[in-house]
Amino acid sequence: MFHVTFGRHGALLFMLGMGIHAATRAEITLRIDHQKSSTLMSILKLQGTLEQRLAQQGVKISWYEFPSSLPLLEALNIGHVDISADVADTIPVFAQAAEADLTYFAREESSPDAQAILVAQDSPLKTLADLKGKRIAVTKADGSHYLLSTALEKAHLTFKAITPAYLTPADGLAAFQTGKVDAWVTWEPFVSSAERRQNTRVLAGGQGLASYQRYYLSSSAFAKQHPEVLALIYRQLTQACAWVTAHPAEAAQLLSPLWGNLDAATVEQANAHRSYRVVPVTRDSLAEQQRIADAFTQAELLPKRIDAQAVSVWQPPAS
Template sequence: MSRILRPLLLAGAVLGGLSSLTAQADTLRIGFQKSSTLLTVAKQQGTLEKALAARGTKVSWHEFPSGLPLLESLNVGNVDISADVADTVPVFAQAAGAQLTYYALETPSPNAQAVLVAQDSPLKSLADLKGKRVAVTKAAGSHYLLIAALAKAGLSFKDIQPSYLTPADGRAAFENGNVDAWVTWEPFVSSAQLQQNARTLASGEGLASYQRYYLASTPYAEQHPEVLAVVFETLQQTGRWIKAHPEEAAQVLGPLWGGLDARTVQQANQRRSYQVQAVTREALAEQQAIADAFYQAGLIPRKVDATAAGIWQPDAAQVTAHSH
């Protein structure tokens, strides 16, 4: 069994029954990562707290190092909703038996991830990756991009030497020449391009849409749809604000992203859509493609029906009421 999935399964078995006991109607517990742009900005600006205060709902924030631990915590009822995670993460969570509900997505941002090589690298095409050492973060959106990129070149994982590294370790390995290529996402792509003169071998264009998904624990989604409506509207407004105020957004995010300079943050944000929409069952077609690809690669232990997850839909009248 995958080392990624075992903790998820164990935690689900031990704590799954506690979710209804730990949920608190008067406090919305949000799990997020440093890269959770929209909710990070909303947290800095206090917009969600203001929007929910009228309902008597408070907000508590809980930071996670990556998407998988975040969804594990969501599944066992330790947080109520998640900020955005890469499209691959819910697939791994579903494979571990998690009961989760989609409540929003960011429309595709294929250029927000890429296969990078050093400026003077002899690698000129995806086919040149054969036999090479490639850094990638396991279960991240970039993991699926690498699978898709190799398939386009007529290669598989057996044709490369994958190095499963966190973004920080991947950057160090790339910078020191310990790997031949690095597959990653924003803001790491822009940082590598602008600070290390990295060259893009391929972006996600035509290979992987890279949609970011927002999830809730299914019990919370069923019991508090009106709170999700407020969160959904806040996400939409924050996405519009970032696109309309790129300089201000960079000032907010730069320090939170490890002291990145404004130019890097702005370039990274230009490549993200930040356009928040409701999730439809039809829109999960690429999720199914990801699940199938990971199963075929032996990365998840069983087939996953991506459409079996819950889907929360905003009520038009409810959302309109909150937008005024």
């Protein structure tokens, strides 16, 4: 045990040093991008809990919303943001092929029922084989893209057997409503909204085709410089999951205005199709990432084959 004493000037210098350190910490701004389907991060944003916890560490948040995962991750790759939350499992594969320096720091467990291939209620399409020769709306490089790929493979078809219309969810919905496409592949909450509002039926869901995991990513530079911030975000995400699971109706009411004024019943139905359980990323858990990469390479949507495990992975500290 030891003691430190300060004279008058020493105490002044100590306080000035603390002030400089605090000011330096207060200048840190964490830039987070997300989308409407980033439910847990949206909950934290709406409730203000993440901002409160980070403020205690001298960190401020700037929020950026994107319409889908691909532009969201592009923003992370070029350094416009520090954290992406959360993206469909396909997106990191495309980023890796582009040699983006990204780090996985959390994932949501499988939610195969959270995406689907939709057709009009009176559509003559009854089976996956009926997709041959059809025009299909899908968001390029997103989880729905992989679902469509595996569905075609199951029907012994290739991507060349269809005409893909690469559209954002909003544009995909518009094309679907006006009959410009024969089918629409999308994810929640768009699936539940279409089922409840658009006289739509599910031609195929993700069961047995795509497990649909969602990942939280950081720039590798930020992960190395601020692991304590990732640890705090990870804890907050697990707490948000617990809250959504325990309060489904309340969560739906909170998210309803955010999700394009969807009614709370639709939001609650959509949430029921997502696991939201946040767990660490392990090398073994990246097995489907490799299957996604191989499928897109075979379809000539990736320029080269990649090793999905050759990525940076951050692990939360033991509790």
